[in-house]
Amino acid sequence: xxxxxxxxxxxxxxxxxxxxxxxxxxxxxxxxxxxxxxxxxxxxxxxxxxxxxxxxxxxxxxxxxxxxxxxxxxxxxxxxxxxxxxxxxxxxxxxxxxxxxxxxxxxxxxxxxxxxxxxxxxxxxxxxxxxxxxxxxxxxxxxxxxxxxxxxxxxxxxxx
Amino acid sequence: xxxxxxxxxxxxxxxxxxxxxxxxxxxxxxxxxxxxxxxxxxxxxxxxxxxxxxxxxxxxxxxxxxxxxxxxxxxx
Numbered sequence: 001x002x003x004x005x006x007x008x009x010x011x012x013x014x015x016x017x018x019x020x021x022x023x024x025x026x027x028x029x030x031x032x033x034x035x036x037x038x039x040x041x042x043x044x045x046x047x048x049x050x051x052x053x054x055x056x057x058x059x060x061x062x063x064x065x066x067x068x069x070x071x072x073x074x075x076x077x078x079x080x081x082x083x084x085x086x087x088x089x090x091x092x093x094x095x096x097x098x099x100x101x102x103x104x105x106x107x108x109x110x111x112x113x114x115x116x117x118x119x120x121x122x123x124x125x126x127x128x129x130x131x132x133x134x135x136x137x138x139x140x141x142x143x144x145x146x147x148x149x150x151x152x153x154x155x156x157x158x159x160x
Numbered sequence: 161x162x163x164x165x166x167x168x169x170x171x172x173x174x175x176x177x178x179x180x181x182x183x184x185x186x187x188x189x190x191x192x193x194x195x196x197x198x199x200x201x202x203x204x205x206x207x208x209x210x211x212x213x214x215x216x217x218x219x220x221x222x223x224x225x226x227x228x229x230x231x232x233x234x235x236x
Contacts, residue, residue, distance in 0.1 A: 027176040030183035031214045100174040100201070110180050 004028075007151035008037040009159045013045030015054040015089060015104070020160050021046070022107035028156075029114035037111075038147045040121035043160075044128070047120055047135040051104050055089045067091060112138055119147060162220060162232055164196035165189060171200045171228065178204045179211055182233065186217060189235045194220065197231040204229055 006028040010021040021043070025035045039047055045054060058064045058071070058079040065071060066088070078084070096103075102110075112118070122141045125132060132141060140146075151157050168185045170178035178199045185195050197208070205222060208231045212219035221232040 023176050026180055030176070030180050031211065100172045100177070102174075102177050107176075114180070114183070 004033045005150065005154040005156075006033045006035045007147070007154035007157040008035070009147075009157075010037055010039045010043035010046060011041050011160060013042030013054065015056040015092060017160065018046045018051070018054055018104045019107070022104060022111050024158065025116045026107055026111040026114055029111065029116050033155075035111075035114075035116040036119060036147070036150045037116060038119045038121060038151075040124050044120060044124060044130060044135075046104070046108070047118060047139055049134060049136050051108075054104065055085050056092045057085045058088050059084070064088075108136070112136075163194065164232060165193040167196045167198070169198045170204070171198055173199070174201050175203050175207065179207055182208070182211070182231075183215075186233065186235050191235050193235050195233045195235065197233065199229045199231070200227070202229070204231075208233070 006025070008021050008025055012018070021037050025037050029035050045051075056064075058066060058074075059076075060079075062071070062076075066074070117140065118136075118138065119140045119142050120132065120135060122143050124130075125141060132139070166185060166189060168181055170181050173181070178197065178201055182195065182197050185197075189195060201207075205224075208219055208222060211217070212233060216236040218234040218236065219231060220234055221230070223230050
């Protein structure tokens with residue numbers, strides 16, 4: 001049986017949206033898939049050595065459950081108050097630890113161990129004046145055409 | 161429970177960690193050896209069935225005992 005291929009495009013740089021690319025990428029690799037993740041725009045944040053800067057915000061996210069069902073009555077404006085983002089981020093991290101959910105760093109390491117390949121979009125790295133030395137090791141800097149070299153043959157392609 | 165060659169306790173770990181750890185543990189075993197996995201994530205029951213189907217490593221046993229899930233997987 002020929003090895004299946006999964007191509008993922010990771011575009012989001014928040015604590016919550018950092019999970020899907022690494023969870024699905026590492027799991028697919030464990031199932032025998034060849035996996036490549038193309039990180040572009042805010043998704044590049046997921047490649048930084050230290051991921052402590054990633055946040056989750058209730059602002060503009062009406063689907064986000066909050067402790068005690070607060071989201072049902074809390075005015076949207078309150079979610080924009082200073083400190084809300086830091087508070088929700090800290091609560092989310094505590095909840096994840098309590099539920100045995102892996103940290104993003106751990107899932108990223110497991111992905112790399114499983115030979116998931118990470119590609120950083122060269123154009124957005126330059127656009128944001130990002131320093132590739134801030135990224136973890138083993139990243140390839142490349143463009144869209146390079147991504148299609150793999151994605152063109154992929155069995156599954158996901159945009160996140 | 162049948163005999164096994166190695167054991168992995170994935171208690172308290174949530175998706176996808178039990179599968180990722182199991183994959184790693186299986187990689188260290190020779191073909192035909194059996195891995196016993198203990199998990200508490202209820203989602204792991206279907207996940208290990210799917211893992212077995214897709215990787216060809218046989219799921220010899222899957223059962224619940226005392227609130228924990230036990231799996232026996234034979235390395236292909």
